[in-house]
Structures are given as C-alpha cells and as structure tokens.
Amino acid sequence: MPDIFVNYRTSDEDTAATVIERELSRRFGTERVFRASKSIKIGRSFPQELLIAVRRSSALIAVVGPGWADARTADGRRALDDPEDWTRREIIEAFESGARVVPVLVGSTTRLDRRLLPPEIAELADCQYRRYSNRDAESCLRRLGDDLAEAIPRLAEAERQIARATGMAQTHNEIGRVNGSVVQAGDYRHDQSGGIGNVGRDVGTFINNASGPVHTGNGTQHNTIRNGGVEFHGDGSNYVERGTVNNDFGGRGGREDRRP
Template sequence: MPDIFVNYRSADEDTGAVLIERELSRRFGSERVFRASKSIKIGRRFPQELLTAVRRSSVLIAVIGERWADARTAEGLRALDDPEDWTRREIVEAFESGALVVPVLIGRATRLGRHDLPPALAELADCQYRRLDTRNADGDLARIGDDLAESVPRLAEAEREIARGAAAGGEVDNQVGRVDGSVVQARDYTHRQSGGIGNVGGDVGTFINNASGPVQTGDGPQHNDLRNGGVHFNGDGGNYIERGTAQQRFNGRRTDRQDRDR
C-alpha cells in the first residue's frame, strides 16, 4: 500500500516527478511511493488504480513546473478548469481524503495564488511548498524526504527498517541458475594479495603470493641452503638470488650479476 502519491502533469514536469519518486523510493521503499507509469501494472484499469492509490496515501506530492497551470485540453481549454483532468482530480481526491498535500515547485516555477486556480483547487495555494532546483537537486530532495519522515511517523519507521536491513546484510537472492559441477554464491567477496595481478581470466601461468623461502617453479629438485654455502640444481638450470647477487646456473656453469636495483 503506498504512503506517498506523486502527482504530476506529463506535459509539464515528468522528469522532476521521476527524480522525486526515485529518491523517496530509495529512502522509504518503492512499494510506499506511487507514480502512475511505474506503479500501475500492465492491463490494469488506470482510473480505478489512480483513485484507489490516492485514497490510501497519506501524502500527495503535487509536482508543479512552469507549464503546469497553463496546460490545455484537446479543445483548447485550460486543463485545470476541466473536472475530468486527472492532475486536478487526484489533488481534489487527496484533499477530500485528508491527505497531506505538498506542492513541489520545479526550477523557476512560481508559487500559485488562489486567483490562479479553480475553486476546487484553491486550497492548494495555501499549502506550504518545497522547491526542487536541478542546481541543488541533492539538497532539495533530501529536504523533501526529511520533511516527510518528520510529518508521517510510519515513513520514518520504514526508513529505519531499511537502514537496519542494510546494516544486517539482508538476504541473498539466487542469481546462479542451473549449473553443471560445483558453484559457490556469496554476498561479499574479498581477495587480498600482493603482486598486483588483479582479476584475470584464462591461464596466468605461475603466480607466487607472499613467498617466505626458496621457491622452485620448474621441474626437478632444488637445494638452496645458503647457510652451508651452496646451491644445487638438477635440470637445465634456473635463476635465484644469493646474498644480493643474481645467480644463473645452466648446464653446471654459474654466472653472476650484481643486483643493483633490489
């Protein structure tokens, strides 16, 4: 059941309505915020859905842009003067049901006076408004959400529940699908490593992570005992470090090169 109904005129400020609905949905939960094009399911009868949602909501946000009051019907009449205009009908229904009606002025839209409105909507001019300016969208949206949380206690509780769920980690939905063999699904994955190899695919060859002693990556035995003063290889050869000097041994012959850049 929605708590907030977002009322707007599509030929005026549908973008502003989307911004408001998404922010309030993020804070209070999507099911608590009604916006017609998002909330009415395919094939449902929109007149009944709209009126039912308005009557069940505690708040109606009237999104008002610069063209809101001057919109015209197909016959050329001012839309606000038409009793069948849905923007008008939703606001009238909200007043009749006792909902909190909050005008939100978008951009340079000015506050409406009673003389700008038909008698059925005159009360809208008396409602304290908020403003949404794209140059300060984050701050304006946060203020609207804060005001609603303060005015409607169950919205504040819904926000706390969402915060508690996020802190607890919530549930993990199964996204794996059908697989052959073994699979592991987890919420969080952390891999700590040195060497900067990152995330890779395919065969990366040999990767040594945090080695703390002699390492052999080829075939055959290796004896690397510096305390007894010797290195022994069986096989074609190899590279190793011995007391700051890079050593190479091939076919029984050893070559030395000072490692100045260690």
C-alpha cells in the same frame, strides 16, 4: 498500499516527478511511493487504480512546473478547468481524503496564486510548498524526504528498517577534546597485529601483520639484530649494517660512502 502519491502533469515536469519518486522510493521503499506509470500494473483499470491509491495515501506530492497551470486540453481549454483532468482530480481526492498535500515547485516556478486556480483546488495555493532544482537536487530531495519522515512517522520507521536490512544504519559517536581528524564508519573490521600511526598531515597509516619493530611516531628508534643492525633516527639519518653500507642523509652535506 502507498503512503506517498506523486501527482504531476506529463506535459509539464514528468522528469522531475520521476526523479522525486525514485529518491523517495529508495529512501522509504518502492511500495510506499505511487507514481502512475510505475505503479499501475499492466491490464489494470487506470482510473480505479489512481483513485484507490490517492485515497489511501497519507501525502500527495503535487509536482508543479512552469507550464503546469497553463496546460491546455485538445480543444484549447485550460486543463485545470476540465473536471476530467486527472491532475486536478487527484488533488481534489487528496483534499477530500484528508491527505497532506505538498506542492513542489520545480525550477523557477513562482508560488501558486489561489485567484488563478479553480475553486475546487484553490486550497493548493495555501499549502506549504517545497522547491526542487536540478542544480541543487540532492539537498532538495533530502529536505523533502526529511519533512515527509517527520510528518508521517511510519515513513521514518520504514527508512530505519531499510537501513538495518542493507547494513546502512547510522553510527552515533560522542568524541571530546580531539586534536586532529576523526573518521567515522558504520562498520570497521580488521585483524590487527601491527600498529596504527600517523604520517604527514591527516593521513592515517595502518600496518597489518608487522613482522618486526615499527616506528610510527616521533623520536629515535634503535633496533639491533645479531647478524646485522638497523638504526632509525628522527632527524632523517640512518645506518644499516649488513655487509658494510653507510648512509648519512643529515644536514651535514649529504655524505654517502659505499664499500664493496
């Protein structure tokens, strides 16, 4: 059964409710998050499934948009005043079952005023709320998920199990007195027979399976091969002897001599 029940009004912010449910499902597992149009199987009793799910959930997320409080029934009455309104009924069930009720105010929705709510759900206005905005969706969803994981320990454990199963477990390192950049990765595998150096600013260079000497630092490197030679200087000059080719790219005029 679910741990989180997503309560919303279809005429108000069903899109936001879907986004919230999908992110929480991704983080904690889809079976732990109930949203009616996703979770109720074909042919099942709609009222029964709703009531069972909300009564067994540890938290109810009440998605409240700008039109939530003023939505009307077919005969023109305010929906919140209708005892048969499912948005209202689910919130009442959550309070009666002792679930944690979290209003999520969408966009520019103002805080709820208990004086404007039916007495049966006036307590909703006193519950600590969170906000959701499309402009800052990532941080809003992350904060909501973090708060739920802290409030409901088994959600945190479910998240750790998903991370282990998908290879996304966090990597923890302690690094001190580093002058430069540090890159952290969950997994790092390589077959190294070359070397690792640093070229230009913070760009790291990895040379794999090097077949000869490699210079990745500062200073001068001299390499001599019997049938030719290679000489690298830190000031930008080089001399290559194979046939006869002389290149001088130093600071003395940029001379280049070539002989056939």
